[in-house]
Amino acid sequence: MDNQKIFVTRSSMPPYEEYIEAIKPLWDSHWITNMGQYHQELEQKLKDYLDVQQISLMVNGHMALELTIQAMGFPKGAEVITTPFTFISTTHAIVRNHLKPVFCDVKPSDGTIDETKLEGLITERTVAVVPVHVYGNVCNVEEIERIADKYNLKVIYDAAHAFGVTYKGKGIGSYGDASVFSFHATKVFNTIEGGAAVFSGQWLYDKLYNLKNFGIRNEELVSEVGANAKMNEFCAIMGLCNLIHVGEAIGHRKALAREYEERLKDVHGIRMFEKKTDAESNYGYFPILVEEEYPLSRDGLYERMKKKGIYVRKYFYPLTADQRCFENRFERTKLDCARELAEKVLVLPLYESLSIQEIKRSTEIIEG
Numbered sequence: 001m002d003n004q005k006i007f008v009t010r011s012s013m014p015p016y017e018e019y020i021e022a023i024k025p026l027w028d029s030h031w032i033t034n035m036g037q038y039h040q041e042l043e044q045k046l047k048d049y050l051d052v053q054q055i056s057l058m059v060n061g062h063m064a065l066e067l068t069i070q071a072m073g074f075p076k077g078a079e080v081i082t083t084p085f086t087f088i089s090t091t092h093a094i095v096r097n098h099l100k101p102v103f104c105d106v107k108p109s110d111g112t113i114d115e116t117k118l119e120g121l122i123t124e125r126t127v128a129v130v131p132v133h134v135y136g137n138v139c140n141v142e143e144i145e146r147i148a149d150k151y152n153l154k155v156i157y158d159a160a161h162a163f164g165v166t167y168k169g170k171g172i173g174s175y176g177d178a179s180v181f182s183f184h185a186t187k188v189f190n191t192i193e194g195g196a197a198v199f200s201g202q203w204l205y206d207k208l209y210n211l212k213n214f215g216i217r218n219e220e221l222v223s224e225v226g227a228n229a230k231m232n233e234f235c236a237i238m239g240l241c242n243l244i245h246v247g248e249a250i251g252h253r254k255a256l257a258r259e260y261e262e263r264l265k266d267v268h269g270i271r272m273f274e275k276k277t278d279a280e281s282n283y284g285y286f287p288i289l290v291e292e293e294y295p296l297s298r299d300g301l302y303e304r305m306k307k308k309g310i311y312v313r314k315y316f317y318p319l320t321a322d323q324r325c326f327e328n329r330f331e332r333t334k335l336d337c338a339r340e341l342a343e344k345v346l347v348l349p350l351y352e353s354l355s356i357q358e359i360k361r362s363t364e365i366i367e368g
């Protein structure tokens with residue numbers, strides 16, 4: 001038991017019979033993709049759950065972000081201010097749209113974009129900001145909105161980690177011009193692979209419909225050039241089944257996160273991110289920061305845990321700005337805090353079926 005491998009996460013899955021029962025009708029209809037009945041049902045249910053006006057389901061979170069940025073119609077080469085302390089998808093979505101990422105530093109308190117440094121990066125070529133609610137930590141949405149309004153910039157949140165997060169009693173997806181969620185297998189809520197863009201205007205719904213469905217409006221009309229990024233019915237049904245249990249799953253994660261906090265709060269040299277008091281987390285990730293006072297380096301602790309079968313992760317090291325694919329491509333802005341966090345962060349295992357005993361196994365190694 002004590003040498004069983006523990007990974008950073010483990011996909012939440014509904015009871016087997018529940019899913020099998022739910023997919024049975026597909027063998028009658030043979031309608032398994034292209035905005036079918038379950039796709040529509042999931043859109044309706046998620047609109048309520050996420051407390052948003054419009055939703056467009058996608059094949060994954062990355063395509064939701066890439067196509068939402070594309071939908072805005074920014075001119076080629078325009079600048080988009082974003083954070084490098086994120087999964088590579090955020091930066092790829094900007095670059096694949098022929099836009100230039102301008103990297104802004106993050107805050108040491110929670111790893112989100114440092115809004116006090118935004119204005120200094122705005123030029124006449126800036127068209128948008130793509131902040132990330134990293135680990136579900138809520139960005140300073142009010143200040144970002146104030147700056148965006150002042151300079152007439154669009155705000156598209158990468159909310160891949162923030163499913164079910166609320167801020168000041170509102171769904172996190174209701175902030176900004178649009179937000180994008182990931183429903184990947186490793187997320188709090190999954191549709192196996194999947195994602196969605198959420199927003200308020202009908203025009204964006206229609207635009208994204210075109211972009212995810214080849215621009216096809218009817219059998220004889222293709223109105224614009226589009227990709228294929230539709231969610232299929234097996235994935236939509238997985239989402240419908242998982243949605244029934246997600247509230248309970250988040251509650252369970254919360255209890256486990258509290259257990260970690262309690263066990264780690266007095267460990268010298270281990271720091272945890274701050275949470276906004278008016279935000280309700282989804283407990284999707286449990287990141288810790290290994291500070292200088294800790295007897296081991298971050299990498300030292302990572303190796304020690306791995307040797308004992310606990311596969312923690314360095315989300316997000318290296319910074320996306322430092323990845324080989326971007327070498328010598330974009331200006332090197334000062335990213336001191338982001339770099340420091342990337343050198344210190346370790347994400348501990350946290351998932352619905354994790355046991356207190358397994359948490360103890362991890363924290364005992366950290367306690368040394």
Ligand code: T4K
Pocket residue numbers: 007008009010011060061062063086087089090132158160161182183184185186194195311315
């Ligand atoms: N923006 C942000 C900020 C993101 O974090 C992400 C995705 C995106 C955008 C893009 O959304 P998607 O297009 O992916 O929907 C994982 C995920 O693949 C990725 O979705 C996620 N972020 C990223 C943070 O983590 P890896 O390369 O670390 O995954 P992997 O395969 O090493 O899996 C991690 C652990 O999860 C495994 O050790 C075990 C567990 N696992 C994994 C899979 C694949 C399961 O339990 N079941 C599974 O099916 O990227």
